[in-house]
Amino acid sequence: MVEMVKNKTIWECSSCGFTQSKWGGSCLNCSSWNSFFEKIQISEKVKRFEAKKVGSIPMRLKDIEISSFKRLETNFAHLDRLFGGGIAKGSLVLIAGNPGIGKSTLLLQLSNNFALQNLKVLYISGEESLEQTTLRASRINASSENIFIYSETNFSSIKLQIDQLKPDILIVDSIQILYKPEISSSPGSIVQVRELTTEFMHIAKGYGITTFLIGHVTKTGDIAGPRVLEHIVDVVLDFEGEKQNGFRLLRSVKNRFGPTDDIAIFQMTEKGLNEISNPSKIFLEKRDKNLPGTIVASAMEGIRAILIEVQALIASSGFSMPTRKCSGLDQNRLALLLAVLEKKVRFQIKDMDVFVSIAGGMKIKEPAIDLAILLAIASSFSNRNLPSNTVVIGEVGLSGEIRSVTRIESRIKEAINMGFENIILPKQNLKEITDSIKQKINVWPVDTAEDAIDKLS
Numbered sequence: 002m003v004e005m006v007k008n009k010t011i012w013e014c015s016s017c018g019f020t021q022s023k024w025g026g027s028c029l030n031c032s033s034w035n036s037f038f039e040k041i042q043i044s045e046k047v048k049r050f051e052a053k054k055v056g057s058i059p060m061r062l063k064d065i066e067i068s069s070f071k072r073l074e075t076n077f078a079h080l081d082r083l084f085g086g087g088i089a090k091g092s093l094v095l096i097a098g099n100p101g102i103g104k105s106t107l108l109l110q111l112s113n114n115f116a117l118q119n120l121k122v123l124y125i126s127g128e129e130s131l132e133q134t135t136l137r138a139s140r141i142n143a144s145s146e147n148i149f150i151y152s153e154t155n156f157s158s159i160k161l162q163i164d165q166l167k168p169d170i171l172i173v174d175s176i177q178i179l180y181k182p183e184i185s186s187s188p189g190s191i192v193q194v195r196e197l198t199t200e201f202m203h204i205a206k207g208y209g210i211t212t213f214l215i216g217h218v219t220k221t222g223d224i225a226g227p228r229v230l231e232h233i234v235d236v237v238l239d240f241e242g243e244k245q246n247g248f249r250l251l252r253s254v255k256n257r258f259g260p261t262d263d264i265a266i267f268q269m270t271e272k273g274l275n276e277i278s279n280p281s282k283i284f285l286e287k288r289d290k291n292l293p294g295t296i297v298a299s300a301m302e303g304i305r306a307i308l309i310e311v312q313a314l315i316a317s318s319g320f321s322m323p324t325r326k327c328s329g330l331d332q333n334r335l336a337l338l339l340a341v342l343e344k345k346v347r348f349q350i351k352d353m354d355v356f357v358s359i360a361g362g363m364k365i366k367e368p369a370i371d372l373a374i375l376l377a378i379a380s381s382f383s384n385r386n387l388p389s390n391t392v393v394i395g396e397v398g399l400s401g402e403i404r405s406v407t408r409i410e411s412r413i414k415e416a417i418n419m420g421f422e423n424i425i426l427p428k429q430n431l432k433e434i435t436d437s438i439k440q441k442i443n444v445w446p447v448d449t450a451e452d453a454i455d456k457l458s
């Protein structure tokens with residue numbers, strides 16, 4: 002199928018696409034530095050993996066049947082929603098994440114769920130031996146006879162097996178370990194990864210084989226190569242989380258067939274990953290309701306509102322340089338909130354040690370949890386607390402004013418669903434609150450940080 006003649010190597014600038022025959026330090030065209038990477042220019046006679054010629058002649062738009070666009074279900078409800086109502090058949094999906102986060106586990110579980118629907122799954126396990134994969138399979142109870150495991154890294158052999166087996170689902174673990182023998186660069190190089198991904202795209206589209214590629218991310222957060230793959234694939238899901246705690250977030254960063262910026266939350270257990278359908282409940286589970294220094298906040302993760310607990314501990318410092326430590330939030334944000342407390346609310350905390358963390362190991366970037374952090378610190382400092390069952394929402398400005406937040410309605414609804422009775426929110430958001438909401442929860446609008454601190458008793 003692949004007819005090799007002669008491949009020519011050229012160098013391409015990754016920022017502007019300018020090509021030349023030799024490597025160069027800077028680009029003559031756009032002047033960016035260190036942007037050249039090696040690229041194989043495939044000569045005309047080299048054919049790629051021969052795809053079935055579907056739609057090889059122009060068709061009238063109205064004649065194209067949408068019913069042929071099938072969706073496959075994963076058996077994980079939120080994951081299906083993340084894909085936009087199941088995975089579109091024949092799509093090419095990239096799952097990217099740090100080593101050890103659980104990519105192989107997730108895809109083996111997906112393999113099993115597909116296999117139970119009588120779909121044939123071919124799992125290319127390039128990173129681990131057959132025994133290792135089988136061991137994992139026994140942990141998560143995947144034993145369907147529709148799953149085929151193939152331990153191979155040479156693309157030519159893999160291609161042959163795909164041709165013979167004709168699977169419905171193909172899983173590539175991982176794209177960085179495979180190689181095309183006709184390309185001289187080593188596995189994992191930009192050239193290899195890009196060529197392989199293009200081949201898998203042809204396999205997915207031409208044969209309608211739904212294909213999952215696993216990609217490792219480097220320390221800088223790139224998927225090997227400057228995110229070269231992302232342009233080629235249909236869906237990109239980032240798998241995130243701390244290895245220590247069991248929570249894992251699958252975030253959709255690109256989706257040609259559904260929404261982006263949505264998330265699915267999983268928990269790693271002894272028997273694989275479990276989907277968490279009610280994250281707020283899990284994050285608030287071990288909460289001691291009347292402890293000073295703990296405040297419940299509402300954060301948006303994608304399009305979902307999640308309730309989390311912010312914890313602060315303030316203690317007098319034995320040193321001239323007090324400690325300021327936080328986990329799950331931005332250090333600069335903490336510094337700003339401490340400055341507001343010191344200057345605007347006149348809290349004497351400059352000689353105190355301050356520790357703030359988000360319970361459950363979540364990382365929250367959005368400023369809507371500012372007020373909760375500020376109140377948690379104030380609460381620990383003054384040994385007072387909010388009435389139990391209160392949620393706090395609001396961004397804090399430099400002069401201590403409370404600024405409005407986005408999606409106030411989803412946040413309040415989640416608080417009501419979780420049985421909270423009171424909600425502190427920015428006065429600026431008040432006009433968006435309907436009477437029917439006010440009947441379900443006590444709304445306490447605040448204008449300044451001091452207003453909010455007055456609610457501590």
Ligand code: TYD
Pocket residue numbers: 098099100101102103104105106107137140141269270271272273274
């Ligand atoms: P793995 O899927 O191998 O991660 P990746 O493919 O992203 O590198 O699994 C990561 C970790 O998960 C590993 O340290 C073992 C752990 N694990 C469990 O806790 N429970 C399980 O059921 C399985 C299969 C793995």
Ligand code: MG
Pocket residue numbers: 104105106128174
């Ligand atoms: Mg793995």
